[in-house]
Amino acid sequence: MTDKITDPVALWQKMVGEMEKGFNSFATKAMETPEFSQAMNRAGGAAAGAQKQFGDLMEKYLLSMNLPSREQMTGIAERLQSIEGQLGEIKMMLSQMSTNSAGSPIGAAPRPPRTKRPPSEGGGPK
Amino acid sequence: MNAPGGLDFAAIPDRIQAEVQRAIMRSIKGVEYFATSGPTLGSTPKDVLHSRGTMSLYHYRPMSDEIYRVPVLIVMATTNRGYILDLVPGQSFIEFLLRRGYDVYMLDWSAPRPEERSLRMEDYVLDFIPDCVRRVQADSGEQDVSIIGYCFGGVLSLLYGSIFPDGPMKNLICFTTPIDFREMKLFSNFSDRRYFDVDRLVDSVGNVPPEMILSSFEMLRPASRTVSQIQLWENIWNDEFVKSYRMFDRWATDTLPLAGEYFRTITKDLMWDNKLYNDTMSVGGRPAKLENIKVPILHAVAEHDHIVPYDAAKHLIAKIGSADKEEVVLKGGHVSLVAGANAVKRLWPKLDSWLGKRST
Numbered sequence: 453m454t455d456k457i458t459d460p461v462a463l464w465q466k467m468v469g470e471m472e473k474g475f476n477s478f479a480t481k482a483m484e485t486p487e488f489s490q491a492m493n494r495a496g497g498a499a500a501g502a503q504k505q506f507g508d509l510m511e512k513y514l515l516s517m518n519l520p521s522r523e524q525m526t527g528i529a530e531r532l533q534s535i536e537g538q539l540g541e542i543k544m545m546l547s548q549m550s551t552n553s554a555g556s557p558i559g560a561a562p563r564p565p566r567t568k569r570p571p572s573e574g575g576g577p578k
Numbered sequence: 579m580n581a582p583g584g585l586d587f588a589a590i591p592d593r594i595q596a597e598v599q600r601a602i603m604r605s606i607k608g609v610e611y612f613a614t615s616g617p618t619l620g621s622t623p624k625d626v627l628h629s630r631g632t633m634s635l636y637h638y639r640p641m642s643d644e645i646y647r648v649p650v651l652i653v654m655a656t657t658n659r660g661y662i663l664d665l666v667p668g669q670s671f672i673e674f675l676l677r678r679g680y681d682v683y684m685l686d687w688s689a690p691r692p693e694e695r696s697l698r699m700e701d702y703v704l705d706f707i708p709d710c711v712r713r714v715q716a717d718s719g720e721q722d723v724s725i726i727g728y729c730f731g732g733v734l735s736l737l738y739g740s741i742f743p744d745g746p747m748k749n750l751i752c753f754t755t756p757i758d759f760r761e762m763k764l765f766s767n768f769s770d771r772r773y774f775d776v777d778r779l780v781d782s783v784g785n786v787p788p789e790m791i792l793s794s795f796e797m798l799r800p801a802s803r804t805v806s807q808i809q810l811w812e813n814i815w816n817d818e819f820v821k822s823y824r825m826f827d828r829w830a831t832d833t834l835p836l837a838g839e840y841f842r843t844i845t846k847d848l849m850w851d852n853k854l855y856n857d858t859m860s861v862g863g864r865p866a867k868l869e870n871i872k873v874p875i876l877h878a879v880a881e882h883d884h885i886v887p888y889d890a891a892k893h894l895i896a897k898i899g900s901a902d903k904e905e906v907v908l909k910g911g912h913v914s915l916v917a918g919a920n921a922v923k924r925l926w927p928k929l930d931s932w933l934g935k936r937s938t
Binding site: 459461465468469471472475476479480483484485486488489490492493494496497500501503504529533536537540544548563564565566567568569570571572 | 593597627628629630631640642643644645646647679681691692693713716718720763764767768770772773774775778779782783790797798799800801802805808809812931934935937938
């Protein structure tokens, strides 16, 4: 078997591992400084501002193209969400009614009994 | 025959042959990699018990002839998808629990929609979790429910447990749950109140985009993504390595956006004012002190967690009011603690032995 010290593949892998650790450690030190936070948040703030301006512009463009605005789509989404919620409630009620009348929900397999005990029963709190 | 420097000349031809074979396999498997979509994740059979906007409640179909009396509700972190706990058969925490006789439910999250930007911490702690607990009670027919919270799902579970100390939560298990946010040093610096204008961000973008969440995670170890890609190329001949890489890579990059108002509260109350640690946290005007929690609690933390360092998690057990409480520190990182080959040997059996005797 090839000695790890002289195995070029093992050496390469070790070097990559060390580089990763070294770079991560160096970057962590740099990112812990207030200067980094300031620079990062300045750039992030500018990006968020640009995103908002772009969004506003798109809204105007969609309006001019006689397409639904974001506001209108959001309204439709809210209504859909409400319908989904009500459907869920109806499904739950049907399932409950089925349980009450037939003993188990529609299409559901019978549940196993809740009688399991831990393997080392006899000790430990309950 | 070894040369004085330790070089084994006799082994060189074999080594070259092996490397040539691997190079050929890399080319073949490399094509396969791009032509296939990777393993199917989260395939343990389940039913959607309830779904409302960003929230989904799943019930996993039992895999055992007999189950424990107390059902288990898993509360997933709001930044990531729940299938990390249900990767593939044999490496699925959910499957493990089912085979060990637990009745498992999961509160999982999907990307909040634009109109859900106004979801607040109150919605998560005082509405979503109690709603799911009620549904678990109705579905299982049991009053008691054990809760398992992963990462920020643990924070939400702690807030829920501290506001509703009289039940129905019977046991609480937290995985890698931070409570001292000062100790999440990089996140703390990224959100330094002198430079980070959270109001401007939320007012501008609504929901915080997933790219921003992903970038902040990746910045914790900026070289690791590049190195993992190098490692993928080196090991692309190895099907098991590639399968594992694809599972974890897909999950890690499948980050969720965060609802704007919720993110605002996390930043101000937790990152800036460290209210959970300082016992000044409240949700919807209701005090949420950790000392209120009196149920049995297990906190599992990872020795090499770069996202939630041990210092950020270590005070949890001391601050909890329970008499029956335990912290377990295991080898691994933030994700490998709960998923993957090592979790199968370390965390899962520990959890089973702790929870089983408290689930009857």
